[in-house]
Amino acid sequence: MNENAHAELPRTGPIAFAGSPIDRADHIRCDREKLAQQMNWRARVLLLHDLLPDIDDAGGLIWGSLADVDEDTDLVFLGMMDEKPCFAAVPDGGAGGPAYAMPRAWAAMQQLSPGDLAIYGGARSLVDWHARHRFCARCGQPTHIAKGGWQRNCAAREDGGCAAQHFPRTDPVTIMLVENPEYNGGSLLLGRQPRFPPRSFSALAGFVEPGETIEEAVAREVHEEAGVTVRDVRYIATQPWPFPSQLMIGCHSLTSDTEITLDEEELEEARWFSRADVAMALEDMKQGGAGEMAPFIAPQPTAIAYSLLRWWLERTK
């Protein structure tokens, strides 16, 4: 536990997908009558195509109105913004694959302004969850949308269902800096997965499993993937990541190990990078990220791994 709970937090720039300007207006979504009142001509509706948004020239989301959706389209109530109710339409199909296989999603991330990126991310996670959860995991019967899209219900027992309630899923994932403060004047352990573009390295990461804390998950993942033992795991920041719906929990940890034992199922390579290496890679990424002059290609600025690397550099410079 942290004894410096009142210390001022130095932040190293905004984290992508955080900072949504929408008021989630929980009291409306749970009240059938209030929700029905918001289904009016003022309502804005986010329409995604293949889960991608329409974007105007200024990096803003293009919203439709209720007139743009069929009457039988499921709608998720995102909340209120500028006194207007905001909805997102549930598409027929959900995400087909992982985020790294979605170049058009990555392009949209570059274009959108920070607030609209956060709105898009939250909406995308929700409508994708609905599209991929049309049936009850407990009994196999169809489910239907409820509470403004923040729940799905199985049919009542007399109607052949089991009456189970299902809620949108958010998967906690730890993503961690592993620092050996003695090695080469202070070095970080970064890895590359086989799917990464050439020369790209990032922080190690893995899902928090049932029965473990954040700190235990960090230690387990680093040991599994790189054979390195860490201590003093500290929480730094989180990012909601919408491909499909992770809570990325960014941490820092220390180690005295230098030897790496790779889990070749997970990682193609893992290496120690010095402060100068990381500084060059981040500077290169700021310039566009071609990487010719950098020792490795850093994560994209929209990834929390980028924010963690910046935090590490600025913390002790």
Place this chain on the structure above:
Amino acid sequence: MNENAHAELPRTGPIAFAGSPIDRADHIRCDREKLAQQMNWRARVLLLHDLLPDIDDAGGLIWGSLADVDEDTDLVFLGMMDEKPCFAAVPDGGAGGPAYAMPRAWAAMQQLSPGDLAIYGGARSLVDWHARHRFCARCGQPTHIAKGGWQRNCAAREDGGCAAQHFPRTDPVTIMLVENPEYNGGSLLLGRQPRFPPRSFSALAGFVEPGETIEEAVAREVHEEAGVTVRDVRYIATQPWPFPSQLMIGCHSLTSDTEITLDEEELEEARWFSRADVAMALEDMKQGGAGEMAPFIAPQPTAIAYSLLRWWLERTK
């Protein structure tokens, strides 16, 4: 982000359900051949009845062997302990209701030693997830257990399924101390839900939703439930909570507000408690928790809310 990443962390005693002594042995669960090799006479099998364990007089879990389970019972590979493979058997039915309606589960929590409580918690979450996820949420067809119980797969398309993969669920929940440092020499906002026993108060809590950070979730929940605006949200500690499978993310926050606007759907009452109030309630809970001499009844020591309250008292005493 936290600038004191290397500070020593004062801990206020162990957190219940954390600290499992099992090595999860990820390299075994993902390897069909290695996993089959562990299905031997040395294997220990945790058998739960109504999701409750058998406990010996010393507070230890009573394990069975593979001879104790039918051949068609699904088994989850928990990992290795004392060089023995450890499994848990998936029961026919999952949890029927919330934890507060399970007095026998609470009794088991008091009896078990810390390590065995952590093993039980993780195993309970996993087998309950299997019992409640026998069908594919995407297409409604039956799923089958895979990867030693760390996955369920829908049937292949040629067999009538959609080939979706499903993973055990862990829901991040924020639970937060809200401190007004000026009010009455430093006070905490605690609330009571209608289901709580009389005079019991605890920290406010709520699920992290898609599209928000931990800090944003804390601020939203406190505002929704009590109409109080917080600042300087800080992560303190986490607890894996197995009813059914939450990651309780304990935080601290500050406020200058004193007025409370209650969300009566969520809370029956919310009040400010002084340092002396909290100290008396924790001392009372240590004595058994009858509460006659205390201004309120504190959370049980197995709840992270109890650890957070202890942390708060010890931090500035």
